[in-house]
Amino acid sequence: MTPTIYLVSLILPFILLYQYILLPLFLSPLSKIPAANPLSPITNLWILYIRWRNIENQTLLRLHQKLGPIVRLAPNELSVNCYEGGLKTIYGGGFAKDEFYVRRFVNYGKVNMLCMTDNKAHGLRRRMLSSVYSKSSIMSSASLRVTSRNMLFDRLLPQLVKSAEAGKPVDVFKLSYAYSMDSFMAFQFGLKLGSNFLLDTKERDWYMDAFFGRRQWYFWSDNFSGLVGGLLRVGIHLVPKWITIANHEAADWILKKCDLAEEMVSSGEELPVGDVPTPYVQERAAFRKASGDGGDGAPEDYPYRWELASEMYDHKAAAMETSGDTLTYIFYEMSRHPELQKKLRDELLKLDPPLKCSLEGDAELPEFKAVDDIPLLGAILQETLRRWAPVPGGQPRVTPPPVCSLAGYDNIPPGVKVHSSAGVLHRNPEVFPNPEEWTPDRWLDSSDKQTSEMNRWFWAWSSGGTTCLGNNFATNSMKLVIATVYSNFTTKIVDAKGIEQDEGYTAGPRGSKLMLQFDRVK
Ligand code: HEM
8 A cells, every 4th residue: 555545544534524524513604504304414315205205394393393493404505484584585585596496496407487597587587578468468368268267167167067957076186287277278378279278188187197206207207317318218117118208298388389389470360369379378478589590499499499399398397286185175165164164255255247157168366456456366376375275385496695594503615505485484373373273254354463473474376586477377277266156156075085195306296186066056
């Protein structure tokens, strides 16, 4: 052994001991923060184990209840759940997104707004895409009025009437997913090109089976994407092959819709208002205006083909699951509270025109604003988004240079992964008394001071510069369907087995099912 090798072998253990044990355990500024587990300061194995068991949300809730607003999950990862020194600093302060988003949400090999980790690029993209989803655009959209009318009166009500008359229960989970997808895609691509999950159950099941199949494998693709990709290159499918194939099919499905929308728009032909692919048209124009270089596609591709497809794919995915889960929980809670159904119906029947069922095809919608302004409907939606937040998991960001302070701890270095979670924030009993209870009245009867505190902690849409892009669309779409259903029907539970919320970044009912009986109100 040469003297150098001898010296290195003597010193190396001390360097490793310092770097991987002493520094993270005792000397790092993070060492003062309560650790989730004795192993957390020195290895991420513990949090990986929790994620592998798919119990992260409930574990974080329990830890925060015990240890307070900030918890160290791994040497370089913190969970922070408070407003001051938490949400305000991380999300209000524009901390950049973590690589998690790239691993989960890149489509066609192209980043979209949701997975842009560079703040400047993200801000630019957001400015390009947001105007079509602003509240004023949604409330006044002519195409959305036509597509919404079609969803409610032509696709949804006739099948609910049929089920009610036959005394047949309805799987409201599937119905909510189908409505959420159709109502969004009809806006995105127009009625002609949008999905038709409400009427075409084969198309719906094809899409939903692949969607739920994929979810079980997120642990591997989120945490070991390199390994998954590497093994795939040598023909080994860690994630089952059928899921890879289904992913390709879903990607082709949306790409085809983009190609058809492009053909329609570039032909210059005047379209019936319900067939106008409104967000596609506006986002296409925004891309062309912003750079004019045509994007990264091949010469034969139309400009920005892949950038647009990546955004379109992401938006429809964001729309279906979140709104589908929220609607399922609204129907569930309303079915447990018949007195609230009656109270809401009394309010809804004041709409002009009311959303009463007409199977003759001559029904009209009231103004969106009139539906939006019903306080009880707003409270029902808000409380459902609180109690059953459809994105309950952590939204990871990265601490910026040089240092920052979080939840009373100073000198937190750059590059630390930090996240807050609606599932924890929404269960703070000091802000939301009896947090496990679903109580819409808390949004109607609380003092101004209490309401403003609840609003600061309410985080279903996230906050800051990366808050949900589609919140105005989703709010309008969900309010319309709830208003339509309870103007015409009462609902009661037939089978709610598996209604408890699953785990994950996004999460809905564990059983993926809710059977309700609809009875017509004359
Ligand atoms: C109940 C319905 C919905 C809920 C609760 C919801 C919730 C959220 C949340 C919590 C985020 C932040 C995610 C994160 O940073 O980790 C988000 C982002 C986003 N949502 Fe939604 N969402 C809903 C519906 C929609 C719809 C209909 C669209 C369609 C346009 C949409 C598009 C997006 C996009 C593009 C982002 C990324 C925003 C950015 O990075 O600037 N969402 N949503």
